[in-house]
Amino acid sequence: MASSAAIGDVRLSAALYDIREAARLIDLPEQTFRRWARGYEHGAPLLHMLDRDARRESSVPFIALAEAWVLNGLRRAGVRPSKIRPGLDELKRQFGAEYVLMAPELATDGVDLLWDFSRTKAGEGLIEARSGQHVIREIVADYLTYLTLGEDNLPESLRLQAAMPSDVVVNPRHMFGQPVFVKSGARMADIANMMKAGENSETVAAEHGVTVEDVRTAARVLLGHAA
Numbered sequence: 001m002a003s004s005a006a007i008g009d010v011r012l013s014a015a016l017y018d019i020r021e022a023a024r025l026i027d028l029p030e031q032t033f034r035r036w037a038r039g040y041e042h043g044a045p046l047l048h049m050l051d052r053d054a055r056r057e058s059s060v061p062f063i064a065l066a067e068a069w070v071l072n073g074l075r076r077a078g079v080r081p082s083k084i085r086p087g088l089d090e091l092k093r094q095f096g097a098e099y100v101l102m103a104p105e106l107a108t109d110g111v112d113l114l115w116d117f118s119r120t121k122a123g124e125g126l127i128e129a130r131s132g133q134h135v136i137r138e139i140v141a142d143y144l145t146y147l148t149l150g151e152d153n154l155p156e157s158l159r160l161q162a163a164m165p166s167d168v169v170v171n172p173r174h175m176f177g178q179p180v181f182v183k184s185g186a187r188m189a190d191i192a193n194m195m196k197a198g199e200n201s202e203t204v205a206a207e208h209g210v211t212v213e214d215v216r217t218a219a220r221v222l223l224g225h226a227a
Contacts, residue, residue: 011154015050015058016177022060024221025170025179026069027162033068036081043085046071048099062172066147066155067101073143078131079114086122087114102154107141163188166210166217179221184209191218 017025023033037060039045047064075081091100094113103110115133117123127136148157157171160179167182174180179188186208194204201215208215 011062011172014061016062017060018058022065025160028072036068040082062177066158070101070143073140077136077139078128080126083126087117087126090117104153107137107144111137162221163217166214181210181214186210188218188222191215192222195219
């Protein structure tokens with residue numbers, strides 16, 4: 001649920017995606033995103049989700065998409081999401097912020113706090129034994145580079161690593177949060193829909209002012225197959 005402070009901020013209060021769409025945008029298994037959205041057996045959700053929008057079956061605001069992106073970086077670095085809920089609560093206490101996965105200091109002070117917390121009884125099992133503190137910092141710092149933060153330290157946009165080498169950005173204040181190609185401004189969904197309807201790549205590319213490689217990117221990310 002969005003807090004009263006979040007009402008009116010489209011980044012926090014607009015249900016832009018369903019879970020399947022959101023998972024595809026950040027190249028995350030749908031079931032993994034769903035677990036993070038609903039929480040584990042003994043813990044609250046890890047993402048700031050909304051009630052489902054009955055018109056679109058959507059419940060994922062931009063903030064939750066961005067949180068899942070960073071959480072995936074932590075997972076890749078060896079942090080176990082199933083064990084992270086108490087660690088996030090500790091980060092909230094230390095940082096005095098609600099959206100701690102968005103904190104600019106997450107890759108430095110935040111990693112140090114999680115590392116120290118994992119050495120306590122409450123944090124047992126949080127970080128895989130093979131993981132190193134420096135490695136976690138580097139991976140999380142890399143993931144944070146894909147986010148553009150506003151003056152309030154909340155994300156304004158997310159560049160999609162899953163779309164590279166095409167340059168695609170999600171901005172909740174533009175095109176209702178749908179991914180767009182930066183150079184042309186074309187919506188990825190419009191390109192994917194033409195491909196789904198049977199148009200050839202060259203025709204779609206010419207109509208939208210993108211490259212054939214961009215067309216293939218749209219098909220891969222949104223349709224799950226190459227053009």
